[in-house]
Amino acid sequence: MAYDLAVNGQTHHVDADPATPLLWILREQLGLPGTKFGCGAGLCGACTVHLDGVATRSCQVPLGTVGTQQITTIEGLGTPAARHPVQKAWIDIQVPQCGYCQSGMIMAVAALLAHTAAPTDDQINTEITNICRCGTYPRVRRAIHALAQAGEATSHG
Amino acid sequence: MGKIATWTRRGFIAAGGLVGGGLALGIAFAPNRLGIKGDDKALNTWVKITPDNRVTVLVPHCDMGQGSQTGLAMMLAEELDADWSLVGVQEAPALPAYANEYLVRGMLLGAAPPLILGRAVDDAVLGLTALMGLQITGGSASIRFTGELGMRTAGAAARAMLIQAAAARWGVSAGSCSAAQSMVRHAPSGRMLTFGAVAEDAALLPPPAAPALKPFAAWRIVGTSPPRFDVAAKVDGSARYAIDVVLPGMLYAAVAAAPVFGGKLLSVDSAAVEKMPGVHSVVRLDNAVAVLAAGYWQAQTALRALEPKFDDGGHGHVSSTEIDTAQSALLAKGAGSTDVKRGDAAAALAAAAHVVTADYAVPYLAHATLEPPNAVVHIVGDKCEIWTGVQDPLNARATAARAAGLPRENVTLHNCMVGGGFGRKIPDVMDFIEQAAKLGRAAAPRPVKLIWSREEDITHDYYRTAARARFQGGLNAHGQPVVWRADYTGEAGEQAAHLPYQIDNQLITGQKYANHVRTGAWRSVDHSQHGFFSESFVDELAAAAGKDAFQFRRDLLQAGSRQRAVLEMAAEKSGWGASLQAGCGRGIALTESFGSIVAEVAEVAVAPSGAVQVRRVTAVVDCGDLVHPDAATAQIEGGIMFGLAAALYGEITIENGAVTQRNFDTYRVARMVDAPAIAVYFIASHAPRGGIGEVGVPGIAPAIANAIHAACGVRMRKLPLRSVAMAAGPAPDQHASAL
Ligand code: FES
Numbered sequence: 001m002a003y004d005l006a007v008n009g010q011t012h013h014v015d016a017d018p019a020t021p022l023l024w025i026l027r028e029q030l031g032l033p034g035t036k037f038g039c040g041a042g043l044c045g046a047c048t049v050h051l052d053g054v055a056t057r058s059c060q061v062p063l064g065t066v067g068t069q070q071i072t073t074i075e076g077l078g079t080p081a082a083r084h085p086v087q088k089a090w091i092d093i094q095v096p097q098c099g100y101c102q103s104g105m106i107m108a109v110a111a112l113l114a115h116t117a118a119p120t121d122d123q124i125n126t127e128i129t130n131i132c133r134c135g136t137y138p139r140v141r142r143a144i145h146a147l148a149q150a151g152e153a154t155s156h157g
Numbered sequence: 158m159g160k161i162a163t164w165t166r167r168g169f170i171a172a173g174g175l176v177g178g179g180l181a182l183g184i185a186f187a188p189n190r191l192g193i194k195g196d197d198k199a200l201n202t203w204v205k206i207t208p209d210n211r212v213t214v215l216v217p218h219c220d221m222g223q224g225s226q227t228g229l230a231m232m233l234a235e236e237l238d239a240d241w242s243l244v245g246v247q248e249a250p251a252l253p254a255y256a257n258e259y260l261v262r263g264m265l266l267g268a269a270p271p272l273i274l275g276r277a278v279d280d281a282v283l284g285l286t287a288l289m290g291l292q293i294t295g296g297s298a299s300i301r302f303t304g305e306l307g308m309r310t311a312g313a314a315a316r317a318m319l320i321q322a323a324a325a326r327w328g329v330s331a332g333s334c335s336a337a338q339s340m341v342r343h344a345p346s347g348r349m350l351t352f353g354a355v356a357e358d359a360a361l362l363p364p365p366a367a368p369a370l371k372p373f374a375a376w377r378i379v380g381t382s383p384p385r386f387d388v389a390a391k392v393d394g395s396a397r398y399a400i401d402v403v404l405p406g407m408l409y410a411a412v413a414a415a416p417v418f419g420g421k422l423l424s425v426d427s428a429a430v431e432k433m434p435g436v437h438s439v440v441r442l443d444n445a446v447a448v449l450a451a452g453y454w455q456a457q458t459a460l461r462a463l464e465p466k467f468d469d470g471g472h473g474h475v476s477s478t479e480i481d482t483a484q485s486a487l488l489a490k491g492a493g494s495t496d497v498k499r500g501d502a503a504a505a506l507a508a509a510a511h512v513v514t515a516d517y518a519v520p521y522l523a524h525a526t527l528e529p530p531n532a533v534v535h536i537v538g539d540k541c542e543i544w545t546g547v548q549d550p551l552n553a554r555a556t557a558a559r560a561a562g563l564p565r566e567n568v569t570l571h572n573c574m575v576g577g578g579f580g581r582k583i584p585d586v587m588d589f590i591e592q593a594a595k596l597g598r599a600a601a602p603r604p605v606k607l608i609w610s611r612e613e614d615i616t617h618d619y620y621r622t623a624a625r626a627r628f629q630g631g632l633n634a635h636g637q638p639v640v641w642r643a644d645y646t647g648e649a650g651e652q653a654a655h656l657p658y659q660i661d662n663q664l665i666t667g668q669k670y671a672n673h674v675r676t677g678a679w680r681s682v683d684h685s686q687h688g689f690f691s692e693s694f695v696d697e698l699a700a701a702a703g704k705d706a707f708q709f710r711r712d713l714l715q716a717g718s719r720q721r722a723v724l725e726m727a728a729e730k731s732g733w734g735a736s737l738q739a740g741c742g743r744g745i746a747l748t749e750s751f752g753s754i755v756a757e758v759a760e761v762a763v764a765p766s767g768a769v770q771v772r773r774v775t776a777v778v779d780c781g782d783l784v785h786p787d788a789a790t791a792q793i794e795g796g797i798m799f800g801l802a803a804a805l806y807g808e809i810t811i812e813n814g815a816v817t818q819r820n821f822d823t824y825r826v827a828r829m830v831d832a833p834a835i836a837v838y839f840i841a842s843h844a845p846r847g848g849i850g851e852v853g854v855p856g857i858a859p860a861i862a863n864a865i866h867a868a869c870g871v872r873m874r875k876l877p878l879r880s881v882a883m884a885a886g887p888a889p890d891q892h893a894s895a896l
Pocket residue numbers: 036037038039040041042043044045046047048057058059060
């Protein structure tokens with residue numbers, strides 16, 4: 001089946017089985033390997049992308065159900081020249097270790113902060129359920145709080 | 158032409174010019190010649206200084222995010238007196254065999270190394286860098302060995318040569334010149350030259366035989382925390398792991414190995430599956446079946462439709478219950494080989510005023526690196542290229558060569574960023590490379606990317622051993638411990654079971670328990686179980702003596718010792734002794750591994766339901782001098798989280814000879830909600846540098862278990878701890894009693 005996918009602001013033509021998880025379309029057909037495979041079962045979040053701004057585990061999204069939703073992957077969140085604030089905070093706080101989970105982690109956090117500018121620890125715990133085997137969680141939390149504070153400073157400043 | 162100087166008897170320094178001007182300087186040495194336990198392997202280091210005044214450090218280790226590449230470059234830049242902003246790193250490639258293998262052999266045999274630097278000099282650089290892959294990342298060795306022995310010496314040697322070259326150009330003595338910020342200065346005349354400007358001249362000089370290293374008081378780069386080189390690419394999706402490699406015409410492979418280790422593939426009917434969309438072929442391996450397809454999802458879907466029949470290699474009866482029973486029986490037999498013997502444990506136990514006994518147990522654990530095992534293999538004719546992310550590239554290359562039936566020199570390995578290692582991507586456990594090479598044969602001349610599903614990973618790991626220990630401890634009438642007896646089984650524990658405490662009578666014995674379940678090194682290796690065993694039982698002795706858990710330990714450590722300093726600081730920083738809410742408790746543990754001393758204090762809350770929440774962890778670490786304090790802090794945080802995940806949830810069980818857990822739903826790991834506030838402190842003792850990547854792991858399980866005891870009085874002697882109510886039931890190993 002043929003589909004037009006809106007990915008990172010561009011339309012891509014894809015021809016594949018409608019049951020194919022979006023994850024593999026992004027990685028294998030659209031050349032966007034920043035979105036990672038970690039479990040294939042919706043459990044780890046390494047494959048998190050935004051569908052119309054909502055953090056979504058792309059291994060659980062069949063191609064046929066994507067429709068016209070706007071897909072944003074880590075490659076579309078920011079670039080080295082114009083980094084997203086979450087990416088900047090990640091560098092400031094040196095969050096990544098092996099880095100494998102971080103695309104998904106960053107996408108999840110960016111979506112969280114887009115609707116909750118200053119999440120509480122409980123909100124962070126509920127919303128960010130991505131797995132990081134390197135254990136970067138303390139720094140992820142620190143970076144989220146730093147972003148929330150910086151956001152406050154800008155909006156009040 | 159390049160030159161080689163013997164740098165004592167331990168190795169040598171080689172230097173030469175670069176095409177286009179510039180200096181290349183390398184160090185090669187054999188760790189076993191230095192009395193470092195390990196294989197007959199060489200480590201080496203290279204640095205390039207180019208006319209643009211940039212310094213490039215070729216690092217012989219993959220960086221799994223520990224910051225080792227940054228740290229190693231810092232050590233070199235320190236001795237070089239480089240301007241840090243001009244320093245970059247490159248991972249040394251694992252090249253196919255080259256003249257260098259003779260070089261290594263010659264060096265190890267003590268023969269004079271052949272002169273390999275006479276050819277085009279970049280060849281020489283590549284030639285020597287090919288040796289670099291010989292060292293594996295693991296055992297917390299990167300910074301300790303490569304850094305101390307290679308990087309610092311290389312930096313100091315290059316600095317001496319640059320100074321000498323500048324002095325010659327000015328016609329002054331080298332002694333009247335100095336270096337700082339990538340410049341050589343002649344103070345009396347005020348003249349200055351950049352390193353880049355004299356690098357070409359320096360390349361003509363013989364390397365110094367014994368370059369002088371700086372005293373730590375003069376360090377100005379080492380001990381700071383510049384941004385790590387590897388981080389930026391990891392925030393925008395541009396970091397490339399092996400799983401991301403794409404080659405033209407590439408096939409994707411999904412594999413299913415015999416569920417029971419040691420099982421073989423009996424039969425598989427592949428006719429229907431071969432007709433499925435995108436499927437290229439079904440490949441039968443000795444103990445596995447794989448599907449090659451145009452896309453990974455197609456390969457996986459087709460694999461799931463296959464109904465392969467495997468035998469169980471005769472191990473189908475093995476279960477976790479049976480393993481528990483077998484290990485308990487071994488301990489009951491008490492026929493272990495002696496690991497530590499001090500004083501007379503039997504007599505001391507008989508004479509003790511109070512004897513405490515307890516059994517402890519830990520389950521198998523999976524590594525579950527977030528990047529599942531994977532590799533891309535491309536075989537054309539008798540040449541093979543492989544892309545993978547492993548802790549030992551040259552070993553992976555040898556494995557691939559063997560499996561592909563090719564000589565090693567025909568195999569080129571491209572080591573990629575590693576999405577988590579923890580001991581899963583080291584020598585002897587490279588089954589996925591072997592599979593990939595065989596599938597590469599089947600796919601040839603097309604390349605193939607093998608990706609293990611998470612289920613394949615969880616069920617076919619090389620697990621941290623399941624282990625048990627039986628303790629007997631004796632106190633005298635004053636509540637002082639006079640005897641410690643420990644018998645353990647599982648994989649050999651040896652040093653990991655040794656105590657930092659002064660107890661006069663000790664007997665520690667070990668018995669190897671082995672079955673068909675594959676075991677291997679898991680972050681911190683045997684320390685992961687022995688830390689839990691010993692530090693929990695010390696706590697039991699303290700409780701039996703009616704003493705504070707911190708004071709009891711402190712009194713058993715020599716005044717003025719590093720161990721005591723670490724423990725005391727942990728107590729101070731954690732607010733040891735300050736009151737906590739009901740249902741909360743603190744636990745302390747002191748462990749020593751890979752040359753580092755770590756004390757951890759965990760603060761836990763036990764809910765009325767029995768659920769355990771670790772709220773806060775304080776860690777104090779003495780690992781000698783710190784290279785990059787922030788990266789070291791991150792490693793301790795990561796080690797604590799890794800150990801905490803295992804302590805609370807980690808459990809691989811065996812039923813019918815196979816692993817029961819499948820994915821992160823059944824093999825639970827830590828998430829954000831489990832992450833306590835972690836505070837890490839370092840004591841800069843200037844002791845020999847210890848490891849950092851693994852040393853945070855061993856202490857966290859006992860600290861949590863001890864905190865649970867402090868919170869609610871329940872002693873948890875079996876991991877995972879998960880929930881207190883559950884474990885407080887009538888499990889047979891919960892019978893510890895004060896006799
Ligand atoms: S790969 Fe999609 S959640 Fe793990």
